[in-house]
Amino acid sequence: MEQKIRDVMTPDPVTCDAEDTVIDAARAMQQHAIGDVIVLEQGKLCGLVTDRDLVVRVLAETRDPYQTRLRDVCTGDVSTLTLDDDAETAVTLMRQRAIRRIPIVEDDVVVGVVSIGDLAMDRDERSALAAVSAAPPNS
Numbered sequence: 001m002e003q004k005i006r007d008v009m010t011p012d013p014v015t016c017d018a019e020d021t022v023i024d025a026a027r028a029m030q031q032h033a034i035g036d037v038i039v040l041e042q043g044k045l046c047g048l049v050t051d052r053d054l055v056v057r058v059l060a061e062t063r064d065p066y067q068t069r070l071r072d073v074c075t076g077d078v079s080t081l082t083l084d085d086d087a088e089t090a091v092t093l094m095r096q097r098a099i100r101r102i103p104i105v106e107d108d109v110v111v112g113v114v115s116i117g118d119l120a121m122d123r124d125e126r127s128a129l130a131a132v133s134a135a136p137p138n139s
Helices: 022-032 051-059 087-097 116-123 128-134
Strands: 015-017 036-041 044-050 101-106 109-115
Touching: 015 022, 022 036, 022 051, 036 109, 044 051, 044 101, 087 101, 087 116, 109 116
Parallel strands: 015 036
Antiparallel strands: 036 044, 101 109
């Protein structure tokens, strides 16, 4: 039987508000040793911002990270899944859209996130990606 997203996702993802600054997101990533935060607007999914987004869309463009709002740099066209979707659906979606993380939404509320690392650990705990994903952060 195929694993459900609820069985492989990371629950209670770290979130920031769309009005928060890039510095707020960077500090949240540092504090939680993660590479992405979910961006919410009035409690609803607005987008996703990654550490790479901060480098490419803020630093490389010489934007002020203390003034730049997350709504202006997050990826807004975000694919989502539900708790009852199959893990295979996540794999297919990641391949099709060339993405590494998918927010999990139930009743318009973000309840988790599934990453390519989560899926690797679920499918083959001995794979290189699973080993890197399971390793402690190098912060």
